[in-house]
Amino acid sequence: MTASSMPTEPVIHYRVVYSKRRKTLGIQVERDATLVVHAPEGIDPERIHAAVSAKGLWLYEKTRHAEKQREPPHPPGTELVSGESLLYLGHDYPIEIVDEPGYAIRFEDRFIIPRARAASGDSVFREWLQARARETILPRVRQEADALGVACGEVQITESRYRWGSCTPNGDLNFNWRLIKAPLFVIDYVIAHELAHLIEPNHGPRFWSIVRTRIVGLDKAKAWLKTHGSLLEQEL
Ligand SMILES: [Zn+2]
Structure with a gap:
C-alpha cells in the first residue's frame, strides 16, 4: 500500500547518515519518532528526498503523530510480565503469568502464559501471533480471491517494518504478521486491497470502487491503519 491518494505533500524532517559501505537507501523511524535515512556516500540528495517523499503519509503519521502511540511497546528481548497487555484482533488482552506446569500459551480472553515460557522472553509470543496470523489470513485471502475472481500466486505471511501488505506483478501476495493485531474488518480490507491490485x-477511482464493493467499513479500516501505523515498528 502506498500513500498516492494523499492530497498534499507534508513537510517531513529527517536526518541523513552516510556510509561508504552502503549501496541502498534505508529509512528508519527511531523509537523517539525521529526519522533517519541511511544512505550511500555521494548519493544525490534529490534521491534521498524522493525516497522520503515516496513514503509520504505513513512517515508523516509516524513522525508527527508519534504521541498518538497508544501504549509503550514491550521492550524487545525482555521477559513478559503480568499486567502487560497485547493487542490481538483489535482488542487489548491482559497477560497473566501463571505458576503452572507446561509451556503452551493459552488464550481465554486473556493470555495465560506458564512462567517457564514467559521467562524465555517475547520471541515465543511472536511465534504464537505469527501462527494465528497464518491461520487467520491465508484462508481469507483464498476466499476473497474467489469472490473477486482473481487468481493470486503464492501468499506469504512476512515480516516488514513498512508495509501491512504488498503484491508483486506476478500475483504473489505478502501480508505482515502484525496484521493479526488488527480487527478482522481491517485485516479483510488489507486483503481486499492487495487482491484488487491484481x-x-x-490507486485510481477504479481501484477504490473495487475495494469499496468488498469492504463496507473502508474508511474506518483505513483510519485504523493510519492510527496504528506504529505497530509495524514493534517487536511484539
Ligand atoms: Zn495499494
Whole structure:
C-alpha cells in the first residue's frame, strides 16, 4: 500500500547518515519518532528526498503523530510480565503469568502464559501471533480471491517494518504478521486491497470502487491503519 491518494505533500524532517559501505537507501523511524535515512556516500540528495517523499503519509503519521502511540511497546528481548497487555484482533488482552506446569500459551480472553515460557522472553509470543496470523489470513485471502475472481500466486505471511501488505506483478501476495493485531474488518480490507491490485495496479477511482464493493467499513479500516501505523515498528 502506498500513500498516492494523499492530497498534499507534508513537510517531513529527517536526518541523513552516510556510509561508504552502503549501496541502498534505508529509512528508519527511531523509537523517539525521529526519522533517519541511511544512505550511500555521494548519493544525490534529490534521491534521498524522493525516497522520503515516496513514503509520504505513513512517515508523516509516524513522525508527527508519534504521541498518538497508544501504549509503550514491550521492550524487545525482555521477559513478559503480568499486567502487560497485547493487542490481538483489535482488542487489548491482559497477560497473566501463571505458576503452572507446561509451556503452551493459552488464550481465554486473556493470555495465560506458564512462567517457564514467559521467562524465555517475547520471541515465543511472536511465534504464537505469527501462527494465528497464518491461520487467520491465508484462508481469507483464498476466499476473497474467489469472490473477486482473481487468481493470486503464492501468499506469504512476512515480516516488514513498512508495509501491512504488498503484491508483486506476478500475483504473489505478502501480508505482515502484525496484521493479526488488527480487527478482522481491517485485516479483510488489507486483503481486499492487495487482491484488487491484481485487477488494477494503481490507486485510481477504479481501484477504490473495487475495494469499496468488498469492504463496507473502508474508511474506518483505513483510519485504523493510519492510527496504528506504529505497530509495524514493534517487536511484539
Ligand atoms: Zn495499494
